């Protein structure tokens with residue numbers, strides 16, 4: 001009996017601590033309104049050291065969505081203007097961009113200005129890490145073999161930018177820099193969770209960035225939220241799949257070319273024209 005009540009007390013304490021943790025988040029979900037495009041596989045056959053690491057096909061990470069349209073790799077953040085005077089220090093742990101099997105991990109990497117920034121290489125051959133940042137310190141260096149972590153200059157200001165590898169054209173990652181710590185990336189089920197420690201209660205605007213559906217940093221789609229007791233449940237944000245394909249986002253310099261652009265056969269004929277335009281813009 002005693003044991004049972006002890007177990008019950010522990011379970012209750014755990015439940016309470018879970019609920020108090022849950023109180024400290026902005027939560028929500030991102031999805032595509034419409035049929036998610038089927039991701040094409042990346043063709044690494046021309047580079048044997050890359051292909052050798054992937055017994056199974058590697059889907060293009062540009063749009064990672066499940067059958068229900070739940071969308072991963074969306075960066076959700078409190079809008080810059082509302083966030084700039086907010087409290088919050090850069091996390092102590094570094095933001096890490098890793099390279100493994102000729103792919104970047106993670107594919108999208110949000111970080112805070114001033115946070116330590118480390119680039120790793122798990123492959124024992126050359127990658128070139130080339131940022132297309134225009135506001136932040138640009139970097140462009142080779143990592144010729146395995147590297148446990150090269151610390152580079154921290155980013156300084158709010159910006160979304162692409163990182164690419166000049167050796168392997170399909171390698172693409174996106175970095176997002178914020179001047180506050182209130183951001184998150186949607187997971188494969190489309191959900192996200194933004195910790196609110198230090199965020200005063202009140203009305204805020206969330207912005208939603210995605211490399212294909214919304215990459216114009218000055219014109220990101222938004223949802224309004226009210227944070228109360230550190231908690232808010234945001235309305236589900238839906239990207240319109242069809243509209244986005246007909247009218248590609250005009251990202252800031254360096255954001256437009258997708259990994260998929262290097263492939264000859266687009267998943268749908270309608271996608272071909274905007275992709276070509278983007279390549280043309282990027283080559284200027």
Ligand SMILES: [Cu+2]
Pocket residue numbers: 102126127128165166167168171
């Ligand atoms: Cu590479």
